[in-house]
Amino acid sequence: MTQNNSIKIQKCEKQHVESVRSLIEGVLSKEFPAEHQAYPPNDLMDILDSYGKLGEAFFVALDHGTVVGTVGIKKDDDRTALLRRLFVLPEYRGKKLGEKLVERAIDFCHEVGYDELIFKTTSTMKNANRLCEHVGFLMRARLDLGPIQLMKYMLNLKKTAGELSRKG
Numbered sequence: 374m375t376q377n378n379s380i381k382i383q384k385c386e387k388q389h390v391e392s393v394r395s396l397i398e399g400v401l402s403k404e405f406p407a408e409h410q411a412y413p414p415n416d417l418m419d420i421l422d423s424y425g426k427l428g429e430a431f432f433v434a435l436d437h438g439t440v441v442g443t444v445g446i447k448k449d450d451d452r453t454a455l456l457r458r459l460f461v462l463p464e465y466r467g468k469k470l471g472e473k474l475v476e477r478a479i480d481f482c483h484e485v486g487y488d489e490l491i492f493k494t495t496s497t498m499k500n501a502n503r504l505c506e507h508v509g510f511l512m513r514a515r516l517d518l519g520p521i522q523l524m525k526y527m528l529n530l531k532k533t534a535g536e537l538s539r540k541g
């Protein structure tokens with residue numbers, strides 16, 4: 374369990390599932406209505422099942438038991454994981470909680486032994502793009518869809534192993 378002042382990061386449990394869904398749906402509908410329409414929320418219907426296979430995990434950030442942040446790791450293939458559903462409640466942003474969630478997800482990927490981590494975003498998700506660049510992701514593809522661009526970022530996990538262990 375990771376602790377950051379009063380905020381703890383831990384694996385999602387049954388009692389968090391409903392709050393996870395309402396946090397993500399709430400942020401998407403308010404801040405990213407286009408993405409909300411475009412991407413079916415299938416994985417949110419059953420978080421524990423969707424992220425429950427070997428090599429997968431869903432983490433929540435809890436403030437005194439309340440879900441204030443989320444991140445999921447989904448297996449793409451034996452070498453590659455997908456970072457998904459990185460969300461922090463608006464009133465908790467800008468305090469490095471997003472970064473802590475990404476670091477927990479990266480630690481998990483090292484534990485599993487993945488080689489690379491993929492993060493797909495859009496050009497409107499500016500904070501997420503800055504954050505992933507800040508932790509070392511590199512843009513690998515950009516698809517222009519007129520007003521919006523789809524972006525694919527990649528983190529080489531073999532390179533970050535030493536850096537993370539130095540951080541303790």
Ligand SMILES: CC(C)(COP(=O)(O)OP(=O)(O)OC[C@H]1O[C@@H](n2cnc3c(N)ncnc32)[C@H](O)[C@@H]1OP(=O)(O)O)[C@@H](O)C(=O)NCCC(=O)NCCS
Pocket residue numbers: 400404457458459460461462465466467468469470471472473494498499500501502503504505507
């Ligand atoms: C992306 C998100 C999770 C970031 O959460 P956060 O807790 O505010 O992020 P952090 O405080 O950890 O930021 C870490 C770093 O990211 C960068 N960053 C994040 N937000 C930034 C901003 N608004 N402006 C500049 N840099 C920013 C900075 O480098 C920052 O480090 P610094 O404080 O040393 O400058 C949050 O903004 C969010 O929930 N956004 C909506 C959902 C979303 O877009 N999810 C991605 C799609 S799955």
